[in-house]
Amino acid sequence: MEVRLLLVNLIWLFLLLTGILVAGINGNVEVVTKASLEAAKNSVQIAIELVGIMALWLGIMRVAEKAGIIRLIAYFLRPVTGFLFPSVPKDHPAMASIVMNISANMLGLGNAATPLGLKAMKELQHLNDNKDTASDAMCTFLALNTSCITLIPATIIGVRAAAGSLDPTSIVGTTIFATVCATTAAVVSDRLFRAQWYGKNRGRTP
């Protein structure tokens, strides 16, 4: 198989190898063993915790789908989603999942956001011709998601309150400013990278 110098390969290798080297030089190479076994254990724990939450949200989503609510939401948001996701058909169910995922993120409802987001990915995958490669719409969706517009940073407000802050919510305004900057940067760079991608791979499917 052809080795691709994709960023994810490079960063993965960099993190792993530098980690092991530094541990070796510091004389505590055994932390590598411990950290790797912990990674294996934690992954399953995260996945198992997700099973129940996923079932809960995909259950309610299916009810909404059968009632026609999903189609209705997708219909009303066509102007926005059409601009962000030109490659997805206008009334496609993926649009509704995307919108609900982003709404959940904005409200700081992390538990609800992940299942809705994974459902959106599943629906985008149906539209994807090349199943092992990210589609344009997936890249845009994850650009929005990793930069995550947040209106209520609920967790950190909780941490601040617990630490005895006189004004735990004083950081809401600055957080919204920073998150809007990050999301704008994500959407713009997604567009630029996409244009560059097709420029480079002209005549070839991505």
Added chain:
Amino acid sequence: MIMKLINEVSRWAIPLVFFIIPLIAFIRGVNVYEAFTEGAQEGFDTAIKIIPFLVGMLLAVGVFRASGAMDLFTRFLAPITGLLHIPGEVLPLALTRPLSGGGALGIAADLINSFGPDTYIGRLASTMQGSTDTTFYVLTVYFGSVGVIRYRYSLAVGLIADVVGFLASVFICNIVF
């Protein structure tokens, strides 16, 4: 006032969703319980599918942090960020934020507690923590759940957003606080 409203919205959002959707569905003749369990079945497969991707990512991130390589990297970058008037105390948080959500929250909580939540550092750390999501985790889980292994430019976009979010946090906190 606005804060109160936003808080109320977030308190009511989920109960309202669980009230309105089944009610409308029932009125429109959907077998609500059947539909719910049918959808819920999907949850299991998706959650299990992400395990290999999570193991891979948590392995690299875990080794990098546990070995002390992260601290070394921070010290290496300190002179550069000093030039930009970025306090060195928040650098570990900035570097951990894209890699590990739990790790970043731990560092943020530590900064907030040791410097005080209402100090400049405490507020900057809070803003940084809330302003972006864990890029590596999101990409791993979301792409992993559908079996996509070629991320194209997604990681670059996520990291650019992280850097911009960090710089914007420093900028706005300098002005406001």
